[in-house]
Amino acid sequence: xxxxxxxxxxxxxxxxxxxxxxxxxxxxxxxxxxxxxxxxxxxxxxxxxxxxxxxxxxxxxxxxxxxxxxxxxxxxxxxxxxxxxxxxxxxxxxxxxxxxxxxxxxxxxxxxxxxxxxxxxxxxxxxxxxxxxxxxxxxxxxxxxxxxxxxxxxxxxxxxxxxxxxxxxxxxxxxxxxxxxxxxxxxxxxxxxxxxxxxxxxxxxxxxxxxxxxxxxxxxxxxxxxxxxxxxxxxxxxxxxxxxxxxxxxxxxxxxxxxxxxxxxxxxxxxxxxxxxxxxxxxxxxxxxxxxxxxxxxxxxxxxxxxxxxxxxxxxxxxxxxxxxxxxxxxxxxxxxxxxxxxxxxxxxxxxxxxxxxxxxxxxxxxxxxxxxxxxxxxxxxxxxxxxxxxxxxxxxxxxxxxxxxxxxxxxxxxxxxxxxxxxxxxxxxxxxxxxxxxxxxxxxxxxxxxxxxxxxxxxxxxxxxxxxxxxxxxxxxxxxxxxxxxxxxxxxxxxxxxxxxxxxxxxxxxxxxxxxxxxxxxxxxxxxxxxxxx
Ligand SMILES: Nc1ncnc2c1ncn2[C@@H]1O[C@H](COP(=O)(O)OP(=O)(O)OP(=O)(O)O)[C@@H](O)[C@H]1O
Ligand SMILES: [Mg+2]
Numbered sequence: 001x002x003x004x005x006x007x008x009x010x011x012x013x014x015x016x017x018x019x020x021x022x023x024x025x026x027x028x029x030x031x032x033x034x035x036x037x038x039x040x041x042x043x044x045x046x047x048x049x050x051x052x053x054x055x056x057x058x059x060x061x062x063x064x065x066x067x068x069x070x071x072x073x074x075x076x077x078x079x080x081x082x083x084x085x086x087x088x089x090x091x092x093x094x095x096x097x098x099x100x101x102x103x104x105x106x107x108x109x110x111x112x113x114x115x116x117x118x119x120x121x122x123x124x125x126x127x128x129x130x131x132x133x134x135x136x137x138x139x140x141x142x143x144x145x146x147x148x149x150x151x152x153x154x155x156x157x158x159x160x161x162x163x164x165x166x167x168x169x170x171x172x173x174x175x176x177x178x179x180x181x182x183x184x185x186x187x188x189x190x191x192x193x194x195x196x197x198x199x200x201x202x203x204x205x206x207x208x209x210x211x212x213x214x215x216x217x218x219x220x221x222x223x224x225x226x227x228x229x230x231x232x233x234x235x236x237x238x239x240x241x242x243x244x245x246x247x248x249x250x251x252x253x254x255x256x257x258x259x260x261x262x263x264x265x266x267x268x269x270x271x272x273x274x275x276x277x278x279x280x281x282x283x284x285x286x287x288x289x290x291x292x293x294x295x296x297x298x299x300x301x302x303x304x305x306x307x308x309x310x311x312x313x314x315x316x317x318x319x320x321x322x323x324x325x326x327x328x329x330x331x332x333x334x335x336x337x338x339x340x341x342x343x344x345x346x347x348x349x350x351x352x353x354x355x356x357x358x359x360x361x362x363x364x365x366x367x368x369x370x371x372x373x374x375x376x377x378x379x380x381x382x383x384x385x386x387x388x389x390x391x392x393x394x395x396x397x398x399x400x401x402x403x404x405x406x407x408x409x410x411x412x413x414x415x416x417x418x419x420x421x422x423x424x425x426x427x428x429x430x431x432x433x434x435x436x437x438x439x440x441x442x443x444x445x446x447x448x449x450x451x452x453x454x455x456x457x458x459x460x461x462x463x464x465x466x467x468x469x470x471x472x473x474x475x476x477x478x479x480x481x482x483x484x485x486x487x488x489x490x491x492x493x494x495x496x497x498x499x500x501x502x503x504x505x506x507x508x509x510x511x512x513x514x515x516x517x518x519x520x521x522x523x524x525x526x527x528x529x530x531x532x533x534x535x
Contacts, residue, residue, distance in 0.1 A: 009031045014033045015034070016033065017035060018110060019033060019035040019037075019038070019108075021108040021110070022106070022108075023105055024103045025103045025105055029050065029051050030105060031048075032049075039110055054066070068080070069095055073106055076097050077097065078097070090112070091110050091111065093111075094108070095107070128160045129160070129275060131160070132156050132157065132282075136149070136282055143289050150251075150261065151184050154166040154261065158186055161271070163247060163271075165191060165264050166185070166187075167185050168261055169214075169259065170258070170259045177211065177215060200240065208223065208231060208232050208246055209231050209235065210262060215257075218252055218260070220248065220271075220279045221248055221249075223245060223246045224244075224270045226239060243266055245264070246263065247265075247269070249279035250283055251287050252283055252284070253290055258287065258290055325401060325402065325406075326368055329365070329368050340354065371401050389424050389535040392418060392420070392468060393421065394429065395432050395436065398429070398433050399440065403437065403440055407440075407455065410448075412447065413454040414440075415455075415457070416456075416458075417456065419459060419461075420460055420461045420466060423461050423534060424535040426532075426533050432468075432510075432530065435506040435509055436468065438502045438503070443474070447474050454473045456472075457469065457470055458471065462531075464533060465532060465533055467531050468532065469530075470527070471527045476524075477519065477521075477526060485519070486519075487504060488505075489504075503517070510530060510531065510532070
């Protein structure tokens with residue numbers, strides 16, 4: 001096939017959007033449409049028809065292209081020249097041998113895919129950013145700890161973009177205007193050979209003066225060439241690790257910067273505009289965790305204060321009861337001492353009489369000593385005590401010491417029915433006594449307004465457990481209260497009276513030693529059951 005000056009193409013070939021070139025077996029141009037000429041040799045004039053391809057296109061510059069044409073002619077098969085940036089464009093080139101053509105010519109079709117590639121790249125980048133946002137959002141939803149969210153954000157951003165390492169700065173406690181490194185650090189695995197990296201980057205970030213740049217209204221900022229940055233140059237911090245660019249964005253809570261994420265790269269990099277756009281959103285996500293964490297800290301502080309208050313009020317209540325418990329024996333001792341004095345004054349203090357009175361005084365003061373001892377025990381936190389093997393009777397006695405008198409004075413009748421006096425239980429006695437006292441206090445409150453006021457305690461063996469029931473003269477508990485009464489802070493008592501912790505703590509205490517605490521909804525009166533494992 002030989003070219004003619006007129007070429008082979010009809011006129012309209014010159015207006016199609018793909019470039020088309022026909023060459024013969026000697027690499028002479030048979031025809032080239034307008035588009036091909038624009039793509040490969042913009043501005044070239046004159047007809048290419050009949051010219052040697054090498055005289056139009058530089059073989060040095062388009063070496064791969066010539067090779068691909070020759071290869072396709074040699075093998076008689078289609079060949080794709082690799083897409084390459086020629087003249088700033090990305091071209092998709094397809095070369096087909098012209099079958100049946102004795103001269104062994106080729107048809108080359110070229111498509112400019114620069115725009116397509118760019119938009120694919122943008123879509124790809126957007127997909128990465130969306131993924132990044134998603135993973136940070138998931139972390140922010142699940143995490144209770146802002147540090148772990150920051151850590152995973154650093155990792156995600158470094159993984160998805162050209163930034164090789166990152167650091168988190170937080171306001172210094174002593175001076176919140178100052179930022180300091182928080183210890184949250186990430187570097188790509190390939191940088192793991194630099195153990196001093198974190199330290200160096202902290203120095204670098206300080207040299208860049210993150211504090212000042214994040215002060216006032218915190219905004220994302222970046223420096224794509226550190227050597228050009230006046231602040232960094234002015235700080236005289238040596239950059240021995242070859243970092244060229246920095247990108248930082250703040251985490252803002254109510255407009256105030258609570259942290260700054262700082263990224264570094266050893267190439268001159270500008271953050272992707274998508275990343276800058278989403279940095280606000282990322283900052284907000286992280287701020288949510290910070291906020292959630294600080295409110296849960298406040299709640300748990302409040303809970304602790306309430307728990308302390310409840311313990312205090314329980315102690316206060318107990319103290320009231322104890323005053324009764326101690327007053328009676330004290331009055332008895334007082335009377336006995338008076339009796340002794342009268343006998344002495346009348347000279348009638350014979351040895352047996354004195355001994356008899358002394359014995360009564362001893363017995364009565366022993367009772368006071370027992371109350372005081374029990375008080376010490378009960379006010380203690382028995383949580384770390386070892387499990388012990390004891391009888392239910394001892395626990396009930398220890399508990400009643402504190403409330404029997406108060407109950408009696410208020411006209412509440414108390415009884416203890418021990419159906420298994422020989423049974424032994426394995427538990428922390430003090431804690432079980434605390435639980436029992438809680439239940440008795442609840443019963444006491446519940447039956448105040450009743451005509452008949454009594455509390456019955458009953459111990460019985462049930463399988464591998466001993467059940468200690470506290471039954472009061474109430475008529476059960478409304479279903480909506482039953483449903484919620486074991487929840488912490490649920491109370492139906494007036495403000496300042498109940499904290500609503502009694503039952504939830506008691507249940508936890510019992511479960512902590514292999515037992516339990518349940519309400520019995522089937523009983524005609526109000527019945528709670530403490531379950532303790534038998535020894
Ligand atoms: N014996 C009972 N009879 C009737 N209702 C009861 C009884 N025991 C508990 N409740 C109900 O369960 C609620 C929760 O009891 P819980 O012991 O947990 O807290 P509280 O007694 O209200 O406060 P706190 O014990 O912390 O001072 C009570 O407010 C009350 O409504
Ligand atoms: Mg209570």
